[in-house]
Amino acid sequence: MSESLSGRHIPVVVIFAPTASGKTALTRELFSGKGSHFILNAEIISADSQAVYKGMDIGTAKPEPEFCLEIPHHLIDLVTPDVQFSVADFVEQADAVCRDIYSRGKLPVVCGGTGFYIRNFLFGLPKTPKSDEKIRSRLKERIAEEGNQALYAELETVDPQSAAKIHVNDAYRICRALEVFYTTGKKLSDCVLENKLREQYKFLFLVLEPPRDVLYERIRQRVDMMYEAGLEEEVAALIKAGYTKDSPGMKAIGYSEFFEEGWTKEKIREAIKHDSCKYAKKQYTYIRDIPESIVISYNNTDKDLQNIAGLVGNFAREAGFSIDLKA
Template identity: 70%
Template sequence: MSTKTNKPAEEGKIPVLVIFAPTASGKTALTRELFSPQGSHFILNAEIISADSQAVYKGMDIGTAKPDAALCQEIPHHLVDILSPEQQFNVSDFIDAADLACRDIYSRHKLPVICGGTGFYIRSFLYGIAPTPVSDPELREKLKSRIKTEGNDVLYEELKQIDPESAARIHPNDAYRICRALEVYYLSGKTRTEFKIEPELRSQYDFLFLVLEPPRDILYQRIRDRVDIMFADGLDSEVKALIKQGYHKDTPGLKAIGYSEWFDEDGSLLGADKLDEIREAIKHHSCKYAKKQYTYIRGIPGSTVIDFNGTEKDFEKVCGLVKVFADNHLIIP
């Protein structure tokens, strides 16, 4: 009887495969091929840790293009459907949860795989994040009150003057992150950008970092096709069901692309006569978001960028890289 063995304990590092791939790039098909026993390129047992900032929310299935139930049965997934839409989930929460999952998965002789399209989450997991001042409840309430009375735009413009680099990474409607960036500045006198750490990969892990990069024109067309499928699958009904549960424009989960476009400026749900406009807005924002996410993962040392179009040759290339990585760590099926 064979005994499963992980890399020698003295190495002290957990091997983690990290795959950055924007929506509609083929990552679901890839993970199924490599890590599902039903896949023709099956390598070994792995578990997926979702690096998608919106997949954490329950009831938001169609608009976030979550992995389907069949795939989750074939390959266990973490950080999917763990929160209600009204709960906040930030990059620090992601790193804490992903760290726990990596240790757990590896302890069971499986390969942890961080996979998703939120580039900020992936970059932060690879490098870690710098400690910033602990939140001050009184200041936080003052900023939240200002958001209500003055609006997001006023505080966002204030942030742009103080810390334009942070502002560029925050959506103008993301009240939570706008408040937090201002709070850091008013508590410390330093911008959040100034708290950046030196770019050095976290030492407790041994990473294989793959970046899937389909041709942009093909990726954007796939994204547009994906949005059409979402509407055909009942995205409008999903949004209405969330609103019926009491969620609204300012609910953290519903600020995501695919949901925020359904509301007008005062928070009212747009009518059926606006469906085409909503659809086109989602397509536009999704393509723009996919392009932006690549900026977060540029220049990370050791990354392997793969021209990935979902062909047999593409699968074979990724399979070969992962197999060598797993063999080096003595992770076997």
């Protein structure tokens, strides 16, 4: 292991890519013995804010159990859909897993499309005011009585920068942003991250950008495949288990649409496609202007794979890992 990467500098590959862009196929090619490129002792830390929920498998496109046997995955199936899993929870657990993976002589690979998670992992959590339980409780009551849209519109008025980064269905983050404003008179968007990567890590940060039209078509096809795999039955089973539209996990795209009153099955399907495409565009909001990021035009070609494999291979070698190139 090189001196610069010893001690407190844990090497971590971070791969950001939007939904349906081919992250699973890419990581299999790079890190699995069944891949075509090289065998590298790596384990994957999922940066997907919905994959943490148990029972939400089809709509979140979790990696298949067989793939998880090829390459160990972490931060999947952690909590039930009625539990709020925050960005602070993600950073804390990702830190612990990275230390564990590296201590066992393997390379941590953080991979996913939740830019909010990835940005906070790279920079560390911003310092925000402590919670005011009275204000938080009142906001929770209001969002239950008035609905997400009403409080989201309120947030757009008092803190439009934060609102632009929060989905209208994300009740937890809407309330948190309003709580900060009503507690301090300041915007949550003013509680910015340091523009400096955390020093306990050595990062290789790759941002994959598929052609927009190709990505949207892949998203629409994926939604159809989810239906074929039993998405409707999965949602019905979750509702039967007692989860509602107010359960944090059920606010995700692919689940929340099923709670819209009066919608036909076809309208729900089309809404999931529309919302997913809109979200894919929004995912890049959080990973703009990150120092040392490497942006790659990605179209799942052999050339793309060669490029990424070269970057990962050089980084891993510098970190002291042995690379087993395939013929």
